[in-house]
Structure formats: structure tokens, C-alpha cells
Amino acid sequence: MLIKETDFGTPFVNAEAMVTLEIDGQSVTVPAGTSVMRAAAELGTKVPKLCATDSLNSFGSCRLCLVEIEGRKGTPASCTTPAENGMKVKTQTQRLADLRRNVMELYISDHPLDCLTCAANGDCELQDMAGAVGLREVRYGYDGANHLNSAKDTSNPYFTFDPSKCIVCSRCVRACEEVQGTFALTIDGRGFASVVSPGQQDGFLDSECVSCGACVQACPTATLIENTIIDNGQPEHSVLTTCAYCGVGCSFKAELKGDQVVRMMPYKDGKANHGHSCVKGRFAWGYATHKDRITKPMIRARITDPWQEVSWEDAINHAASEFKRIQAKYGRGAVGGITSSRCTNEETFLVQKLIRAAFGNNNVDTCARVCHSPTGYGLKTTFGTSAGTQDFDSVEDVDVMVVIGANPTDAHPVFASRMKRRLREGARLIVVDPRRIELVKTAHVAADHHLQLLPGTNVAMINAIAHTIVTEGLVNEAYVAERCEPEDFKRWRDFVSQPENSPEATEKYTGVPAAEVRAAARLYATGGNAAIYYGLGVTEHSQGSTMVMGMANIAMATGNIGRRGVGVNPLRGQNNVQGSCDMGSFPHEFSGYRHVSDDTVRHLFEGAWGVTLDAEPGLRIPNMLDSAVEGSFKGIYIQGEDIAQSDPNIKHVTDGLKAMECVVVHDIFLNETANFAHVFLPGASFLEKDGTFTNAERRISMVNKAMPPLAGYADWEVTMMLSNALGYRMDYKHPSEIMDEIARLTPTFKGVSFDRIRELGSVQWPCNDAAPEGTPIMHEKGFVRGKGKFMITAFVPTDERTGPRFPLILTTGRILSQYNVGAQTRRTENGAWHPEDVLEIHPHDAENRGIREGDLVSLASRVGDTTLRARISERMQPGVVYTTFHHVGTGANVVTTEYSDWATNCPEYKVTAVEVRLSNQKSEWQRSYEELREATRKIATTAAE
Numbered sequence: 001m002l003i004k005e006t007d008f009g010t011p012f013v014n015a016e017a018m019v020t021l022e023i024d025g026q027s028v029t030v031p032a033g034t035s036v037m038r039a040a041a042e043l044g045t046k047v048p049k050l051c052a053t054d055s056l057n058s059f060g061s062c063r064l065c066l067v068e069i070e071g072r073k074g075t076p077a078s079c080t081t082p083a084e085n086g087m088k089v090k091t092q093t094q095r096l097a098d099l100r101r102n103v104m105e106l107y108i109s110d111h112p113l114d115c116l117t118c119a120a121n122g123d124c125e126l127q128d129m130a131g132a133v134g135l136r137e138v139r140y141g142y143d144g145a146n147h148l149n150s151a152k153d154t155s156n157p158y159f160t161f162d163p164s165k166c167i168v169c170s171r172c173v174r175a176c177e178e179v180q181g182t183f184a185l186t187i188d189g190r191g192f193a194s195v196v197s198p199g200q201q202d203g204f205l206d207s208e209c210v211s212c213g214a215c216v217q218a219c220p221t222a223t224l225i226e227n228t229i230i231d232n233g234q235p236e237h238s239v240l241t242t243c244a245y246c247g248v249g250c251s252f253k254a255e256l257k258g259d260q261v262v263r264m265m266p267y268k269d270g271k272a273n274h275g276h277s278c279v280k281g282r283f284a285w286g287y288a289t290h291k292d293r294i295t296k297p298m299i300r301a302r303i304t305d306p307w308q309e310v311s312w313e314d315a316i317n318h319a320a321s322e323f324k325r326i327q328a329k330y331g332r333g334a335v336g337g338i339t340s341s342r343c344t345n346e347e348t349f350l351v352q353k354l355i356r357a358a359f360g361n362n363n364v365d366t367c368a369r370v371c372h373s374p375t376g377y378g379l380k381t382t383f384g385t386s387a388g389t390q391d392f393d394s395v396e397d398v399d400v401m402v403v404i405g406a407n408p409t410d411a412h413p414v415f416a417s418r419m420k421r422r423l424r425e426g427a428r429l430i431v432v433d434p435r436r437i438e439l440v441k442t443a444h445v446a447a448d449h450h451l452q453l454l455p456g457t458n459v460a461m462i463n464a465i466a467h468t469i470v471t472e473g474l475v476n477e478a479y480v481a482e483r484c485e486p487e488d489f490k491r492w493r494d495f496v497s498q499p500e501n502s503p504e505a506t507e508k509y510t511g512v513p514a515a516e517v518r519a520a521a522r523l524y525a526t527g528g529n530a531a532i533y534y535g536l537g538v539t540e541h542s543q544g545s546t547m548v549m550g551m552a553n554i555a556m557a558t559g560n561i562g563r564r565g566v567g568v569n570p571l572r573g574q575n576n577v578q579g580s581c582d583m584g585s586f587p588h589e590f591s592g593y594r595h596v597s598d599d600t601v602r603h604l605f606e607g608a609w610g611v612t613l614d615a616e617p618g619l620r621i622p623n624m625l626d627s628a629v630e631g632s633f634k635g636i637y638i639q640g641e642d643i644a645q646s647d648p649n650i651k652h653v654t655d656g657l658k659a660m661e662c663v664v665v666h667d668i669f670l671n672e673t674a675n676f677a678h679v680f681l682p683g684a685s686f687l688e689k690d691g692t693f694t695n696a697e698r699r700i701s702m703v704n705k706a707m708p709p710l711a712g713y714a715d716w717e718v719t720m721m722l723s724n725a726l727g728y729r730m731d732y733k734h735p736s737e738i739m740d741e742i743a744r745l746t747p748t749f750k751g752v753s754f755d756r757i758r759e760l761g762s763v764q765w766p767c768n769d770a771a772p773e774g775t776p777i778m779h780e781k782g783f784v785r786g787k788g789k790f791m792i793t794a795f796v797p798t799d800e801r802t803g804p805r806f807p808l809i810l811t812t813g814r815i816l817s818q819y820n821v822g823a824q825t826r827r828t829e830n831g832a833w834h835p836e837d838v839l840e841i842h843p844h845d846a847e848n849r850g851i852r853e854g855d856l857v858s859l860a861s862r863v864g865d866t867t868l869r870a871r872i873s874e875r876m877q878p879g880v881v882y883t884t885f886h887h888v889g890t891g892a893n894v895v896t897t898e899y900s901d902w903a904t905n906c907p908e909y910k911v912t913a914v915e916v917r918l919s920n921q922k923s924e925w926q927r928s929y930e931e932l933r934e935a936t937r938k939i940a941t942t943a944a945e
């Protein structure tokens, strides 16, 4: 693939009216509003330019793109001049050439002439323009005042700012504003003294900068440049792939020298990200070749024995014989497996196939159990499909955005930038969150309503909103009559109309003034296109599924489903969590969310796989662990998931793992779960394999191999070897064959193949005969289940209650620079922003406990305690504390409890009653865990981690 894509100079204009003009004698037709520069580029004519690039609005500052237009005076800038019907433009005349050379002379007279040793040599637009305008001399000399000795800023770990090379084109400033929406950069000073500055002349690291890299990408010179390019030089080829961090699913070009990645460049035609990225996808990929990668299979008899490196064959045969032994001794159901939401669709499909066909049971589950399983349940019940309703582009038509229990600027940053752009354009914003997340007030964005409810009261809040909509006559009666089940609607309307669901009555639970709730409900119902975006703050509750249905109810009641700009949109966590659910990772469902007890579906799979399949749903992750502690579950194959760090009530998780006789961990690092493993199978990173990921908008995108697997095999090959060793034959030559099988067995994937995805760039399921190019918006002509189903959503307060012993509520979440359990991001420079997990506590609660900023505090719940540092923060409300779980040994999940969603067992991470006290030492759990870690991570033949 080409390293450089065409830069059209100014953005594409989406207009129905077209204009035709003539440029250098050639005719071209473009949408009205297109710049002359872009029209020329459409013809393949490159007008010299420096301050223009097609990701940014035109600015007209460098004066290099001048053109002559018949009948007009002067030489207008082509980047700021709209094309008009009948226009006759000349881009190359002697007069223009002289003017352009003059401009370039001025730039070059204040620019170091070290092109041969410059890191941007070969990728510098200033250099290209000097060539394009035929610059041969610089008459002004280099002796006058200049910026050549300006000091570099190397504070950001990923890029360097060298102001001596800056041409003050403002592309970086505009990228930070228009693309990223952070407004971290300014041009300080005027005229000759103008200089790009992060914040108040801070270094980049200490400024507002979130290290998204948009400015680096936009910079036409080496002023802002990636350190990996400084260290390694320019790439020579690139491979298109998909980010392996979050559910936004950004497309990237992995730019390489041989098989060494030197830069990840967000792909301009990527349909989820349109050329943007965040700090993780663009910069935090060094983990892929980190020294901690385990590249040899290992086995051991007991978890306290040192690991023995063995051949792949020995490791696979050992694992297979252990699973067979366990099944012979304890029964077919004594083993199971966990699929990975970090792995590809094809790999996930194979793991669940292995469990169902080779183990002969349905004991398969996935990490969605602990994040978005209520989304699957709630949306399937109400709409008929377990997935979000919109594509990301739909945000461009949103008038009212409702963000519930999500923190997009940290967890889904590229989509957050698009949200912020839409909000700057005038969309209104309602935030429902216990914390004052960044979106509540950030540069040029302010929420109209922040419903700062107490954790655990979401359902009371959604019922209060529904009550307002129904009792104030704001229901879209025509939509409901046409699209929804009438009896269910009537029942729901009667239910939410009851006085106990009014904003006034629910205020005692939520803590949010009734008037504010009513105002937000009115805005949602009457403000035009209203879209709900939500996250784990909705699902990770004992009423997670109820809340998902509650949101679906109000979307149907107001007619906000089934077109652009509306919808109920889960912001899914991991890169392929949507895919892992689609692929049949749940114990009760085959791919495409079809129940294992459905004879027709089961017989379809039995026919294809040549085995008899179990009609009974298998064990969920918590049930597997409970059964292990009880003694009936003895062996597990875990691909790419670290349940000993990510799942709630870690003590229970580790007790379960310790009770098993064969734990097989398949991962790129010796993770925390591997402390309890008997077989370690080295995994492959996303750069080392082919396959597909499915993002939060149901978009299936290609993952293409950029380097060979460090351990020799991609994960799908390892699962296949294990299956063959277990006696169930799998014989795929390439992941495309697995996708072909998925398409044969899954109606919503019927039209999906690697060829189709490559042809379309990406495709959103359902993709079948009815929708051969996929489905960006669901439920357009009717709900997938037929009529939309309103569900009763009675509020039941969680059993997790605060009291004298545990008076505070702990809620957990993520931050931008780290990802989930941190296995990848901790092995990058991202630690510069978040070196440890801290406890955010309101000043009032801190003062009551004598806690100051940075103090070590003990965080205790009824199930466990840990110690970490305090950060005093007014983002919290009094009575609520917050932490992340990115670092090993912090143990936030030692404190979280076993309470879970009534329908799906999704843990109630977001509500734990706790007490916080000053402390001067690690907790007992932390000390004993460190000892256990020390004892279980030794490798016999090589140095331990």
C-alpha cells in the first residue's frame, strides 16, 4: 500500500449542486463549495501549498497556492476560493511562478538547511515545495534575525517539537482545534515573533495536550515529528490494519521498514476514524515487540514450580491430554474456555467451536460478560438485535446528544472528538453521570444538563425521564402506533406515569433536582434528532439490563430510532467485544445470537461441524469460578483475557483458578492469570496476524499481518492445533476460510468475506442478500424483532448499601492513556501520563478523613481492601470515590463485589460500598499477592520477567 495518500488540500464538500469549471484548459465538475485547489487536485493538478491540507478547513495564510482566474483581479489563493460555474483558472504562469518563489525564499531564509540529515527528509512539504517552485537561491541570506537556535521540546515521550523548523502555518493549531477538539495549541506573539505554543508556554507534556498526534500528522515540516521516525528513518511500505485497543476501531496504516513498524498512521479513508487517532492507537504500539513478550510455550505441574520451556508440540499435547484426563475423571462439563475480545473474529469463532465441538459442552464465555452483556440482552429484547443502532457518521446529524455512564474523551477518544465537533456546531448535550466527566465542560463545549446522579440509581433516573415524557404529552404517538407493540406500550405508559416514577419522587434516590430532570427530558423529547450514547456506567450494575431497556423505551417513545442522528448507541470497550459476542462466545448462543436450544440452528451447526452439540447452555465465567471453588470445574483454556486482574472480587477469581487442575493461558505476556496457569501458549499481537475486528458500530474491518508472529503461530493456528490434539479435526489454511464458514452459518454475516470487506473498505453487519453492502443504520423500516417492545423497568435499589462501616460509594473506570488491565499500555511510554492508579476523592470527604493530595489511603469494602494514593478532585461528588484498574497490584477489583446484573451476571463494578482511611502500608492482600507473584512467575530456562 502507498505510504502517502493524495492530499486534496481542502476537505470534501458534501453538496448536491455541482459546478463545472476549467482549470489549465481541462474541465472539471465538483460539488458546489469545493475550493479551486481541490477541484484542481481532482484533475491531478497539484497547486503548490503549505498551509492547506484536506483534513482542515482552508486558512489562506501561506500565499503559495495563488492562481489566476479569468476576469478577476489579482492572484487569489486557490485554497480559499470556491469553484464556480464557468470559472477559467490558470495554476501555472510566469507571474505565479515568480510570486511563489518569492514566498518560498522568505520561508527558507529562516529555515535550517539541514535537509540531508533532517528526519523528515523525503517526507517534508517545505522541501517538496522548494522543488515545485524551482527555488534556486535565497537572496535574503541567513544572517538576519531568525529562529534557527530555538530550543527543542522533547517532553512528550512520542514526538519532538523543534521550533527552529516551524513555518507558522498553523496546521498544528487547527488540527488540535478542528480534528481533536482539545485547543491545546496557540500561536503566541505576532509577526516575526509568532511561535507555536502548547498552553501557556508549557512543554507539551505539562500542557492540555492529550498526545493524539493530530498536530504531528498535520505538520508539513519536521517541526513536529514522531520520535520513532527520528530514530529509525522513513518507512518504505505500509500495511492497512485496525487498532487493537478500543471499540472505536480506527483504521491505521502500519508503516514499516521491512518487518519493523516505524509509525502507525491513521488511515484517511478509515470509516470509523477518518484519519484521526488517539495516543494509544498512534503511539502505544511498542508493546508488540517488548522484551516481556513470551515467545516459547511453557508448562509446569504446579503453579509454584518454575515454568519449563517446551516445544509447541509438547505444550499442545500436554494441554490436550490434561483436558481429556479431567473430562474422563470429572465429566464432560468439567472444562471450558474464555474467548478474547482482543483477538479476531476468526480466532474467537474457533475458540467457541473448540469448546462446543471438541470439549462437547457450552462452557464458553467472554469478557463481554463483565462489560456489555446487558447491552446484548436489553437491545435484543426491545429491538431484536444485540448491537448498537447507528454508525458513527450519524453523529453529524444529532441535535441532542445524551451521554449516559460513558466517558468518551478517555475511553473512546476518536469518537469523542467527533462528538465535540458536532457540539461546537450547535448540538445540545445532556450528561448523565456521577462524575463531572470532561464533556460536561471542556473547550468550547458545555453540557446543557449534567444529571449528576448517585451511582446505582440509573433506572430511577430513566424512569423519571420517561415519566416526564409520558405525562407532559411528549410521546411521538404516530411513531409508537406504527412501530411498537401496542399492549406493551400501554403497560409501560401506565407504569412510568405512576407518581413514584416522577422526577420529584425519584429525587431521593438519584440526588438530582426534579426540575433539572424534567428540563433534560423535555430537551431529549423535543430538541430534534436525539441520540443516546452510553457505556459501562449503564451496564455494570445490578440493573444493567433494565437500564438498557429503559433507554430503548424512551428512544421508541420519542421516535428516536431508525434514521441518522438518533439511536441507542453502546460505546463498546474492547476492539473486538462486539465481534466476540457476534461470534457465539456466550454459553447460550451460537454466532448471530441464536440460542443453543433452538433445534434448527443446532442441527445446522451439527451438520457443518460433524458432531452432536449440547442443547443446554453452559457455564458463564462466574459460574465456572464458583464451580471450580466447589470442586466440579477443573480445567480452562483462556485466550487473551486476564481475569485475575479484570474480574470482580479477585480473591474469588484466584481461589477458583487455584482450585483447577489445568489452566491454559494463551496470551502475549505472562499476565496475572498466568500466575495460576499450568500451560502457557504464546499469543500473537494484532500486527502478527490476518483477520477481522468488529467495532461498536458493527463495522467489520480487516486486520492484516504486518510482521510474522514472534512465537511462530497466529492465535487461530494455536487453537486449531489444540483442537486437533483433542481429536476434533480443524484444517483451515487461512482465516478467510474461517470467515467463509461464519458466513455460511450466520444469516447476518451471509454476505461477509475477506474479499467483500477489502472491496468496500469495511462492512457493517447485517450484510446479506437484503443488504449486500451492509447496514449502517438499524431498524430503519421496522424493528428487527417486528414491532418494538416496551419493557417495564421497575427501579430496585442495589443490595450494595452504604452504612456506618462503608459510608462511601466506589465507582471505577478508565483513563485515556492506559487501557483496561494495562497489559499493553503499561509496556509503552504511556506511563508518563498515568504511572499508577489513584483514588479520586472529593475535598469534603478527604478533609473529613484528614487526607491530603498524594497520601497513601486504604480502600476497603466488605470483600477486600487495598492501598493506593489519593487525588483530591472536585470531579467527584461528595460520598463517591473513583479509581481505575490499569496497574498490577493496585487491586481495585479486590474491593469490588460479586453482585451482578440480574439478567446477565455482568458485575456491579460501578457501585461498591467502601471506606477510605489514611494508611502507611500496603494491604495484606497486596503483600500476599506480591509473594504469590514472586513464587509463580519463575521461568526455568530464561530470566524471569
Ligand code: SF4
Residues within 6 Å of the ligand: 172, 175, 176, 180, 182, 183, 184, 185, 198, 208, 209, 210, 211, 212, 213, 214, 215, 216
Ligand atoms: S497531540 Fe493532539 S492534543 Fe496534543 S497538541 Fe497535538 S493535536 Fe493537540
Ligand code: SF4
Residues within 6 Å of the ligand: 165, 166, 167, 168, 169, 170, 171, 172, 173, 196, 218, 219, 220, 221, 223, 224
Ligand atoms: S509546528 Fe508545523 S504545523 Fe505547526 S505551525 Fe509550525 S510548521 Fe506549521
Ligand code: SF4
Residues within 6 Å of the ligand: 243, 244, 245, 246, 247, 248, 249, 250, 273, 277, 278, 279, 280, 281, 282, 412, 413, 414, 415
Ligand atoms: S480511539 Fe480507540 S480504536 Fe481509535 S486509536 Fe484510540 S484506542 Fe485505537
Ligand code: FES
Residues within 6 Å of the ligand: 048, 049, 050, 051, 052, 059, 060, 061, 062, 063, 064, 065, 066, 077, 078, 079, 080
Ligand atoms: S495553501 Fe492556500 S494560502 Fe496556504
